[in-house]
Amino acid sequence: MSRKISRMHLRWLIWILCFFGWRSHRNRLEKIGMDGIRPPYLLLCNHNAFMDFKVATRATAPHRVNYVVAIDGYLHREWLLRFIGCICKRKFTRDITLIKQLKTVVGNGDIAAIYPEARYSLCGTTAVLPDSLGKVAKYLKVPVVTLICHGHHINSPFWNLHDRGVKGTEATMKCLFTAEQLKNSSPQEVNEAIRKEFQYDDYRWQLQNNVHVRYGRRAEGLHKVLYQCPACGTEYRMTSHDSLIECTQCGKRWNLDELGRLSAIDGKTEFSHIPDWYEWERANVRKEVEAGTYHFECDVHVDTLPKDRYIPLGKGRLVHDMDGFTLKGNYDGSDYEVRWKASELYSCHIEYEYLGKYGDCVDLNTLEDTFYIYPENCDFSVTKFALATEELYSHHLRQ
Numbered sequence: 001m002s003r004k005i006s007r008m009h010l011r012w013l014i015w016i017l018c019f020f021g022w023r024s025h026r027n028r029l030e031k032i033g034m035d036g037i038r039p040p041y042l043l044l045c046n047h048n049a050f051m052d053f054k055v056a057t058r059a060t061a062p063h064r065v066n067y068v069v070a071i072d073g074y075l076h077r078e079w080l081l082r083f084i085g086c087i088c089k090r091k092f093t094r095d096i097t098l099i100k101q102l103k104t105v106v107g108n109g110d111i112a113a114i115y116p117e118a119r120y121s122l123c124g125t126t127a128v129l130p131d132s133l134g135k136v137a138k139y140l141k142v143p144v145v146t147l148i149c150h151g152h153h154i155n156s157p158f159w160n161l162h163d164r165g166v167k168g169t170e171a172t173m174k175c176l177f178t179a180e181q182l183k184n185s186s187p188q189e190v191n192e193a194i195r196k197e198f199q200y201d202d203y204r205w206q207l208q209n210n211v212h213v214r215y216g217r218r219a220e221g222l223h224k225v226l227y228q229c230p231a232c233g234t235e236y237r238m239t240s241h242d243s244l245i246e247c248t249q250c251g252k253r254w255n256l257d258e259l260g261r262l263s264a265i266d267g268k269t270e271f272s273h274i275p276d277w278y279e280w281e282r283a284n285v286r287k288e289v290e291a292g293t294y295h296f297e298c299d300v301h302v303d304t305l306p307k308d309r310y311i312p313l314g315k316g317r318l319v320h321d322m323d324g325f326t327l328k329g330n331y332d333g334s335d336y337e338v339r340w341k342a343s344e345l346y347s348c349h350i351e352y353e354y355l356g357k358y359g360d361c362v363d364l365n366t367l368e369d370t371f372y373i374y375p376e377n378c379d380f381s382v383t384k385f386a387l388a389t390e391e392l393y394s395h396h397l398r399q
């Protein structure tokens with residue numbers, strides 16, 4: 001009983017904190033088909049920034065929600081997150097325990113909230129969704145509700161989290177399937193409906209809604225996503241400052257205007273829409289994968305997170321090729337090797353300038369551990385790792 005009461009006190013605190021979050025951005029919340037929908041239900045949210053969580057809290061109030069949280073969300077505050085009912089998961093692993101925990105949540109009459117993209121979107125568009133969602137929804141036998149936010153990437157993009165003070169962000173909460181409709185739908189139909197609902201493009205939203213970002217350094221960090229020059233094709237030579245992104249190989253520069261459009265300072269504008277540039281990079285990675293030539297190898301620094309404390313593993317060697325990732329190193333006098341097969345990894349999580357420690361990293365999970373892998377002394381892009389992981393998985397599916 002005392003645990004229940006303290007959980008309620010904490011919930012009020014969270015509501016108050018979140019209220020100030022969404023109010024400062026004047027978020028507009030629209031609910032579609034939600035009349036008569038009461039917990040328990042499955043809530044699927046898109047993921048662009050921490051603001052998503054605040055909007056979700058407002059949208060679901062006053063009901064209890066259990067959020068599936070990635071392991072790094074637990075760092076140094078595991079007790080707090082467990083206390084308010086978060087469920088821990090390592091990203092991009094097939095975790096049967098999680099399904100059982102979700103069943104318990106809906107069994108308790110609560111809301112089970114998942115961010116199925118499992119990472120912040122890199123450029124404000126949909127990230128890959130797991131194929132298992134339809135089956136999970138059918139297994140839970142509760143309504144499927146989506147919450148899609150618009151403008152959160154524009155306000156605080158993953159590649160430069162500075163809060164740009166965007167006002168009038170939007171969110172749509174929609175009941176996709178009632179429990180009855182779910183019963184009469186196949187897992188594939190559920191998946192298709194979820195994928196359709198999850199189509200979003202924050203830069204298009206910005207333009208359509210005439211949202212001006214007046215922050216002078218708005219392009220800083222954009223080269224983390226746009227790592228390949230469309231003019232000369234060179235990789236890893238892009239840089240950015242103020243409102244400019246430029247190629248240090250050929251010298252071409254592009255300006256990012258207040259409405260999120262790129263234009264070349266001189267000559268042709270290859271891509272005015274950031275997600276188009278990103279998809280062009282993906283297409284180039286796909287060509288390497290289809291030709292069977294994709295290969296990357298370099299020295300790395302490795303940290304792991306077996307529980308709630310980082311453990312430095314020191315130096316290692318990372319190979320990413322047609323077979324997937326292989327990490328080799330030596331810890332405490334013993335050699336180790338960890339492999340993540342391309343056919344079993346549909347996506348991976350990356351971080352830019354993670355915790356201000358060693359720079360950009362890719363984090364790869366086993367069921368028991370998370371490896372934070374920082375390439376060193378080489379030209380690389382963790383964005384390319386993410387694109388290659390997705391393209392390798394698709395390639396293996398087609399085989």
Ligand SMILES: [Zn+2]
Pocket residue numbers: 229230231232233234247248249250251252
């Ligand atoms: Zn260039």
